[in-house]
Amino acid sequence: MPQTTRRRFTATAAATIGSAAISNSMLAASTPAATAPSERINVGMVGMGARGFQLLGDFLPLNDCQIVAICDVDDFHYRDNAWGKGTAYGRKPGQEKINKAYANEKSGTPQKGLAVYADYRELIAHKDLDAVIVATPDHWHARCTLDALAAGLDVYCEKPVTHLFAEGKAIVAEVAKRDAVFQVGSQQRSDESFQRVVEIAKNGLLGDIQSLEVGLPPGYEKPMGSTDVVKPRETLDYDFWCGPSKVLPLMQARHHRWWRGHRAYGGGVLMDWIGHHNDIGQWAIGAERSGPTLVEAVNWTYPETDVYNSPHQYTIRCEYDGAITSTISSRNRQGLKVIGSEGWVYVRRGKMEASDKRWLQKDFSAGPIRMPRQQSHAANFLVCVRSREECIAPAEIGHRSITPGHLGYVSEALQTPLRWDPKRETVIDNDKANTLLNAVTYREPWTFS
The missing domain is CATH 3.40.50.720 (NAD(P)-binding Rossmann-like Domain)
Structure with missing residues (x-):
């Protein structure tokens, strides 16, 4: 060609x-x-x-x-x-x-x-x-x-x-x-173990889904490296690295790898991981293109350092249509547990557990609802570039999977639960929350439009 x-x-x-x-x-x-x-x-x-x-x-x-x-x-x-x-x-x-x-x-x-x-x-x-x-x-x-x-x-x-x-x-x-x-x-x-959990849930083997336990790692409790302020090396364009965000003093504890601890550059470990396990949880309950109806931040704690401003320990409580609840928390066991009226299933990378051991067998089929198996996540992208079909992790689903994290930050800032309209993507009857949620401030000359 x-x-x-x-x-x-x-x-x-x-x-x-x-x-x-x-x-x-x-x-x-x-x-x-x-x-x-x-x-x-x-x-x-x-x-x-x-x-x-x-x-x-x-x-x-x-x-x-x-x-x-x-x-x-x-x-x-x-x-x-x-x-x-x-x-x-x-x-x-x-x-x-x-x-x-x-x-x-x-x-x-x-x-x-x-x-x-x-x-x-x-x-x-x-x-x-x-x-x-x-x-x-x-x-x-x-x-x-x-x-x-x-x-x-x-x-x-x-x-x-x-x-x-x-x-x-x-x-x-x-x-x-x-x-x-x-x-x-x-x-x-694109991982078969996580897809199997979704298949078990969608084929009704758990009965009525009651709750999700989404376990994420805790944030940084202390500086993760030297806090000495240094001048950028000649090979690094640090001003460009900061880009649309504010320019904070350069230090090892807030640069490569550890930048996500400060909200100028990331959303903490919370936002680093929520797009993984919460993504699978919302997929399992059919909310991957919608989201919760109520979100509340509870029991957040912060590191005793001004190097970072993202939480060390955190819990976000959510409610979904169908009387399904979830907790997204650093206090939960890391991974995802889907709990229903007839059983439960747990998964994390490299490990899967279930109330029914048959579900863990390699040749087990959960039922007629099957998730699309991928050669790899990267290969799926290339396949779709050629076919023009939707990828297995499209933009909307990726955005929806992290929305409870964004809402959690707003709930924590205002110290109030938020009623959420997932169809309109707006906080109900709370102008201050919507203003915080949609705020975007780029450093000149960068613009957001």
Whole structure:
């Protein structure tokens, strides 16, 4: 497929390929040696930190895509480790990793001239780009994503899909407006164990669902590194790293890895993990495109340091239609427990438990309702870029899965429970809460519109 016709192909593929062909031949296309080099999907990646490198590990082996451009504001670093210790990240190590992977390719053509950028806008403008992977800190997710969508690109964005609630609404609207393919990096949705829990719930084996127990890790209790204020290294554009958020003094305890402890850049461990386990919980009860009707923050505690301003311990109590309740809490057992009138099932990464041991057997079938099995989360994105079908973790579901976290912060700030209208996405009879929830303040010259 010539580069000049790639977009025309992806725009019309859904109309010319039957659903059976999509599920079979397209999945086969994501295996090595299945796609000619000229037919590969050209992908750019923004963010060459630890998560970016993990995603390289997911996408590089897939023969139907080609990483043609990368971007980061830092040329070279060692994340939160001492200098020279552990894995190196940044533009140069990312370039080396990609070139090495393609040089070792046994089929097709190795990478030709990987483009390396320090400004994501230049990457988005890269010639013949088809899709962008956003693996930045949370406060950059919306700006990178909205600009990529505006350029006609499909997007794979890490969770949580956005830093602020209003950003999430904007992305959902933009994806729909442009009929774009969007995948949230909530990989648990493509994991068979988590899908089995959803199947058990949806096939009625638990009886009437009564409650969810969503267990997330606690936040940072103390500084997670040195609090000495330092000058940015010459290889780091720290002002650009801060981007639309405020510029806080640079320190190890609030930079690589630990930035999410301060709400200028992230939403704490709460927002880091809610898009995983709460996502599966809402999927299990059929609320993945709606949400709770009441949200209340209870018993939040904070670290005894001004380095961070996100909670150390937290609980968010929710109510859903159908008399279903949930707690999203650092005090719950980490993972997800779905409790019904006829039994319960629990899952976390690498572990599953149930009131009925038969449900744990490898060949067990919960019933006719089945979740779509994926070769991988990354492969699902590429399949959908070609077919124009919806990914397994689309923008709306990613946004809805973290909404209780956004509401929890507002409830905590106002010290009141919030009645929520999930259809209109508004707090009922509380103007102050709606103002807080929808607030977006970008640092100049960055804008949100």
